[in-house]
Amino acid sequence: MNKEKNIKNLIKSLLDIEVTTEDMIALHENPQEYTNSAEDAEKLKDLFLLMDLADNKEVNKDVLY
């Protein structure tokens, strides 16, 4: 996978935290398991909250392609 676009690197760029898996579902369901501190897990939760809310809002994903 393109190094710049793998999940670990993207999360590092976005939240400045290290995660120990590339599995997005696992990160979403159990952030504590794959981060180094409770504070990092909270940052990850904020990210997934934003994604969930954006999904509810049904943002136009065409702009992403």
Add this chain to the structure above:
Amino acid sequence: MSSIDELRYIQAFSKVIGVKENDVAEYAQRKGLNALVDNPTQLLTTPTQREKHQAFLHLYRMSSAINTRNPIISSPNDASDFFHSVMDKIYDKEAFVVAFLNTKNRIIDHEVVSIGTINSSIVHPREVFRNAIINKANSVILCHNHPSGDVYPSSEDMNLTRRLKDTGDILGIRVLDHVIITGLNQNKMYSFKEEGVLEQAGDYSISRSNDIAIKEDMKEKRTSIVNQLKTQPATAKAKQKTAPVGAEMER
């Protein structure tokens, strides 16, 4: 989205992208909440914020792509894949499943309407559209399987599809497609949409022009129903007048 969710959305965006909450709120008020993700150019003033936003977009796209439970359906093949995942356990029996979609063609939910022989007396429009209304679906995709392996539709399948399409048009819930799949050969599929039986062939458009065409069509049908209802009282009165005569004749 409720006002509490809107506030949570603004706060989460502020934390994740690193923009002041007040600035995010003001931008959302001016351009709409969608603009935070779709068009935040004027909001993101530093290279770091822009890099973070790009990273967020990549992650968001990845997250959407792996959302297998509620995928976005944009073609008959997407629909076939989804229904195979739902019907794999019941491939040896004929089953009728309906998927409910939102305005972006994302599946909200699905329902197995019937298991057994599929005919119009079992798959009634009220069974198909009841949960579509409850789920506030914008459109539905119908699917049934042919355990025999022959995906070609019967005349009963054709009639049922037309009946459900007409009902959907009146309710304002578009029947996007009706696909026939088989559990024996997963590559074989019949799409009423692809074959041109349902409107134009091709992918599932979510364009406004289609919506307008459907609304116009619905308007015509509603007008026709209203006109029929207007004429009904007169007919009913006429029947009431003739009923005693008829009754006397029977005696």
